[in-house]
Amino acid sequence: MKKNIITSAATIITSAMLAITAMPIASFAAGNITLEQAKQIALTNAGLNANQVTFVKEGMEMDDGRTKYEVEFYAGNMEYDYDIDALTGAIISFDQDCEVNYMATAPAAVPVTPKATAPAAVPVTPKAAAPQAAAPAAPQAPAATTGAVTKDQALQIALNHAGLTKNDIMFSNVRKDYDDGMEIWEVEFHQGFYEYNYDIAVANGQIVDFDIDD
Secondary structure (H helix, E strand, C coil): CHHHHHHHHHHHHHHHHHHHHHHHHHHHHCCCCCHHHHHHHHHHHHCCCHHHCEEEEEEEEEECCEEEEEEEEEECCEEEEEEEECCCCCEEEEEEEECCCHHHHCCCCCCCCCCCCCCCCCCCCCCCCCCCCCCCCCCCCCCCCCCCCCHHHHHHHHHHHHCCCHHHCCEEEEEEEEECCEEEEEEEEEECCEEEEEEEECCCCCEEEEEEEC
């Protein structure tokens, strides 16, 4: 009788331990949204659809006790990275990078045509020398013009992209830097609990990189 009671108690304890051990696994695997829904959330945020992109990474992981989907895809030369809450579908963070092939965009070399050899002069009876016409002045090169954007313009470009105004943000910092040989404006500002970071090309105002963190 005593042996049966001990055996029953051991069975109950073992069952309880197995149930407790299984709870994190079930919790990790469960999610209120599916992977396909997470991918669609990322595409909608980027303003793209599935036939315009190539997915290179998609999956679920646990980060600081929070279950999330990692979604990464390319559209042209732009790379998009998203972390999406697996329970609520909220975008935790995202990043966009522009991969520029500088060799491909370099101007092609202009071929130089060799000058023809002038024929030998034929001696002639000298005549009275005619007055020489003044040599035409060399044409002046036009003043260099650039599409460079200013510090204030870079901030406005970033705000327009984020859908915000100067009145919406609490702090901003804009400074010039170089990234892979490209002169850029580094723009940082805060809105609520979110921090926005942008890299904007000085030459033309193109957004090279941006990310939003909470």
